[in-house]
Amino acid sequence: MAKRGIWQNYVEEEQIKPSENEQANDNTERKVNYRKVAVSEVSPNSFRFAAQNFDDAGTIEKMMKDLKEIDSSSQGTTRPKKNEMVAVQFSSQWHRARVEAIKGDTAEIYYIDYGNRESISVSKIAPLPARFQAVGPLAREYVLALVTVPNDDYYSKEAASAFSELAFSNQSFLLNSEYKNGNLDAVTLVTDDEKKRDIGKQLLSDGFALVEPRRESRLKSLVEQYTTAEQEARKGRKNIWQYGDFTGSEL
Numbered sequence: 001m002a003k004r005g006i007w008q009n010y011v012e013e014e015q016i017k018p019s020e021n022e023q024a025n026d027n028t029e030r031k032v033n034y035r036k037v038a039v040s041e042v043s044p045n046s047f048r049f050a051a052q053n054f055d056d057a058g059t060i061e062k063m064m065k066d067l068k069e070i071d072s073s074s075q076g077t078t079r080p081k082k083n084e085m086v087a088v089q090f091s092s093q094w095h096r097a098r099v100e101a102i103k104g105d106t107a108e109i110y111y112i113d114y115g116n117r118e119s120i121s122v123s124k125i126a127p128l129p130a131r132f133q134a135v136g137p138l139a140r141e142y143v144l145a146l147v148t149v150p151n152d153d154y155y156s157k158e159a160a161s162a163f164s165e166l167a168f169s170n171q172s173f174l175l176n177s178e179y180k181n182g183n184l185d186a187v188t189l190v191t192d193d194e195k196k197r198d199i200g201k202q203l204l205s206d207g208f209a210l211v212e213p214r215r216e217s218r219l220k221s222l223v224e225q226y227t228t229a230e231q232e233a234r235k236g237r238k239n240i241w242q243y244g245d246f247t248g249s250e251l
Helices: 018-022 054-069 153-167 199-205 218-237
Strands: 035-043 047-052 084-089 093-104 105-111 115-120 125-127 140-144 173-181 183-189
Touching: 035 054, 035 153, 047 054, 047 153, 054 093, 084 115, 093 125, 140 199, 153 199, 173 218, 183 199, 199 218
Parallel strands: 140 183
Antiparallel strands: 035 047, 035 173, 047 140, 084 093, 084 125, 093 105, 105 115, 173 183
């Protein structure tokens, strides 16, 4: 169902977060409403990812089949515009994409059904027939809740790689939205099996992540569990903690 990969040529955009006072004054209750998803893409150097609703598997399969009718000779016949929906071949398969930017003869595109990004020549882009534009994007972007990557080039890559390995270890996961992080839903992601393994907590336990402190009362229990996992990884000198503390808050 999901196309696995790492985003190319992507610069992580800054996320606007609520102030500590806004978090502290948020007294809403935590709601758990799991949705079954398949992870389709993982961003480099972060815990940002794209996922498809598992129930959309049939729709995605049909879309990929129907897109085969696009004529390759239509590539490069028109110059695409920013935010335009277009058709692009990826691994010899036509995909729906949105143009995010154009620089000279190069376009930055976002594959709306899988969540990956790519820089390509505008000559490789074809018009997308109107009937394929009627169906909304079949992938959505998220970021893991309550965890952040280390502020270090090497360890941030290691953290993203560890997340990618976990994210593609199962065909499906259960996803729950916890709060907004800029324009993205910050989510918890647990394995869709008897263990219900929490991926964010696992990254902390394995020494690949830092807890993001949040003050919302509804998240208190989760923050405490995550903090315990991080502290155990520190004491065990796992991965990012192998040479001791680097955050200035030695245990």
